[in-house]
Amino acid sequence: MYVCGPTVYDLPHLGHGRYFLVWDVARRWFSFRGYDVRFVSNVTDIDDNIINRATAETRQESAVANAIELAHFAAMDELSIMRPDVVPHATHYVDAMIDFIGSLIEAGVAYATSDGVYFDVSSVPDYGILAGQPLDSLRAGARVETVEGKKSPLDFVLWKAAKPGQPSWEAPYGAGRPGWHTECVVMSLALLGDNFDLHVGGFDLRFPHHENERAQAVASHHLFARHWSHSGWVMAGDQKMSKSLHNFTSLTDLTQSTDPRAYRLLVLRSHYRSPIDVTPETIGDAVRSLERLDALARRFRLPTFASSTFVRESDYNFGAEASQLVGEVAQLLDNDLETPSALARIFEAVSRANSIADEGEEKRASELALAVAVLLGGLGLALQSTPSDDIDEATLALVAARDDARRARDFDEADRLRRVLEDSGWVVEDSAGSTQIRR
Numbered sequence: 001m002y003v004c005g006p007t008v009y010d011l012p013h014l015g016h017g018r019y020f021l022v023w024d025v026a027r028r029w030f031s032f033r034g035y036d037v038r039f040v041s042n043v044t045d046i047d048d049n050i051i052n053r054a055t056a057e058t059r060q061e062s063a064v065a066n067a068i069e070l071a072h073f074a075a076m077d078e079l080s081i082m083r084p085d086v087v088p089h090a091t092h093y094v095d096a097m098i099d100f101i102g103s104l105i106e107a108g109v110a111y112a113t114s115d116g117v118y119f120d121v122s123s124v125p126d127y128g129i130l131a132g133q134p135l136d137s138l139r140a141g142a143r144v145e146t147v148e149g150k151k152s153p154l155d156f157v158l159w160k161a162a163k164p165g166q167p168s169w170e171a172p173y174g175a176g177r178p179g180w181h182t183e184c185v186v187m188s189l190a191l192l193g194d195n196f197d198l199h200v201g202g203f204d205l206r207f208p209h210h211e212n213e214r215a216q217a218v219a220s221h222h223l224f225a226r227h228w229s230h231s232g233w234v235m236a237g238d239q240k241m242s243k244s245l246h247n248f249t250s251l252t253d254l255t256q257s258t259d260p261r262a263y264r265l266l267v268l269r270s271h272y273r274s275p276i277d278v279t280p281e282t283i284g285d286a287v288r289s290l291e292r293l294d295a296l297a298r299r300f301r302l303p304t305f306a307s308s309t310f311v312r313e314s315d316y317n318f319g320a321e322a323s324q325l326v327g328e329v330a331q332l333l334d335n336d337l338e339t340p341s342a343l344a345r346i347f348e349a350v351s352r353a354n355s356i357a358d359e360g361e362e363k364r365a366s367e368l369a370l371a372v373a374v375l376l377g378g379l380g381l382a383l384q385s386t387p388s389d390d391i392d393e394a395t396l397a398l399v400a401a402r403d404d405a406r407r408a409r410d411f412d413e414a415d416r417l418r419r420v421l422e423d424s425g426w427v428v429e430d431s432a433g434s435t436q437i438r439r
Helices: 014-032 048-056 061-078 090-106 135-142 180-192 203-218 253-258 260-268 280-299 318-332 339-358 362-378 394-406 411-423
Strands: 112-113 116-119 154-161 176-178 196-202 225-231 234-236 428-431 436-439
Touching: 014 061, 014 196, 014 203, 014 225, 014 234, 014 253, 014 260, 014 339, 014 362, 048 061, 048 135, 090 116, 090 154, 090 176, 090 203, 116 135, 154 180, 176 180, 180 196, 196 203, 196 318, 203 225, 234 260, 234 280, 253 260, 253 362, 260 280, 260 339, 280 339, 280 362, 318 339, 318 362, 339 362, 394 411, 411 428
Parallel strands: 196 225
Antiparallel strands: 112 116, 116 154, 154 176, 428 436
């Protein structure tokens, strides 16, 4: 599985968070269902934007890239997004890119111009297939560039000729640096081999980036990726959230102001290919839904699945009712990762588990609640509970006294004990049979 990674020139925003959450969920679900996943995601550490920022700040390009990469992975860690198995950096693969571009020139599908080396898209008969548009249609809508020797406005740069004061490498066709569209072809083939399973990215990468990757692979007689998939945008009003539009909110702002798990839950509530709105209202609603899940974990003393590890379906054996839930959710998620419907089914099971427990069938309810936690753990959403051994004896005595008062229908005393608990910093929640407390 190859995931187009960050270009490290600015802080990650909510759109990046949604993007990497989507593919983290996919990776985790593949693992949950028993697949071994080799997950590769690159870092573009040389780029016009990195150079421009380094120039503006009088810093080295590598200093800018390293600092932003650290910020990127720190934000991903906050969201419990698993680190890739391999993180290739573009600058580490320049020699391989030079050789690859040379082979395209030798094959007659690339040519030199006044400012570098370009790929001839007319050499690929089905160019435009990922965009869903034929070559003539794309050509008609292309922006005309005035580059001496360029054959078509759709032809894209493979190698940018060196410019004074900018990083460059020596190549047989002149000093310069690689274009963006070449790095992922070279790195994915080097690390995953030909005909690998899945190449993913955001919807905006479908064309031209992924189409241009595919074109180079086809022209060099590679099968490349067997499947492609693209995720939707985070919207800010009627625009997508992006660095280029300067309308982004950093992930740090989100994770410092609310539980990061709420953002994962919000992402799960939308299909990965659909756009989502991230607002205080949608985040607040996700927080409330998360509290409902945590309440289930507290009531049934559910294990807290570490979000830094994979949860596998094969590690658990359930009875009929819980197995049915797992099967129904799996069927939905196996169908193009249909998370909204799967999540709705999970929340139905939350209500069902509570109702069964209220009727006195604790064992049956506990098994269904555990299945909920296992499924959510498989999606990277770890529930939180306060184990009884984290509560001091005096507080446990107050909880027990309150439960006794409620059973005796002494509601004045129950209310008084609630206030005592709340004054001590506990959040008090009532179920039909017991008092649940948490910090």
